[in-house]
Amino acid sequence: MGRRLSQHFLRDRSVAEFIVGLVPGGLDVIEVGPGTGALTFPLAEKSKTVYAIELDKSLAEQLRARAPPNVVVIWGDALQVEWPKADFFVSNMPYSITSPLLLKLARHRLPAVVTVQREVAERMAAVPGTEEYGRLTVAIQCMYEVEVVRVLPPRVFSPPPKVYSAVVTLRPKAPCVDDFEAFERFTAKLFSARRKTLRRLKLAQSDKRVYQLTVEEIVELFQSSRSI
Ligand SMILES: C[S@@+](CC[C@H](N)C(=O)[O-])C[C@H]1O[C@@H](n2cnc3c(N)ncnc32)[C@H](O)[C@@H]1O
Secondary structure: OHHHHOOOEEOOHHHHHHHHHOOOOOOEEEEEOOOOOOOHHHHHHHOOEEEEEEOOHHHHHHHHHHOOOOEEEEEOOOOOOOOOOOOEEEEEOOHHHHHHHHHHHHHHOOOEEEEEEHHHHHHHOOOOOOOOOOHHHHHHHHHEEEEEEEEEOHHHEEOOOOOOEEEEEEEEOOOOOOOHHHHHHHHHHHHOOOOOEOOOOOOOOOOOEHHHOOHHHHHHHHHHHHOO
8 A cells, every 4th residue: 555655754844844945825736645744734834725635545534634724635546636726736746656647747737846756857857868868858848947956865754765856846838839738649659769760760861869859859740740
């Protein structure tokens, strides 16, 4: 159960304060996976409303009983439930669902502060031509300016996860395409052949390989694939 739900609770108050300090005050905020409320309580103090989406029923009930009135606890799977209208997104993400959760976040294009495995943070911020650069990078960088602001050692969580984590800020920018979902399908297919050249894939007369393409070059390929 603990593994599937990725339950690692923040036990270092100064880290919670650091993360919540990155969230502007007075907003409606979605928090995914509030757990025992390490972020929820300080967030509630500075926010208009916190919509806390928690899958673990008993944690959701305990939080509902203890939280101040501006916290709305939603018991459910953050991938399945419709997100309430909000201005900002915060999550110490359940690591078992990081990628689909980040993709759902990108579709909403909410400004965000997320804690993810360090390796995922590296993929989000990656540059073309590296091992880390891939479908997730392109989806996130299509929508956001990405900044890895702090690396967290396992000991700040209880129980400690096996990996280091990182706090990442996501600032929305003009989307790189109009139809993000079609773009996502295109990049998923493209990166399934990440080491192939464009010539080999019959996409262009170029020996550049998929993982070497910038986001702008991928957008150009996407647009020309749609105009055929
Ligand atoms: C890494 S813990 C973070 C807990 C808390 N925010 C903290 O920092 O101490 C992840 C939380 O997400 C919850 N969770 C796991 N899968 C979820 C899902 N699909 N939807 C919503 N919450 C989920 C877990 O029950 C757990 O409370």
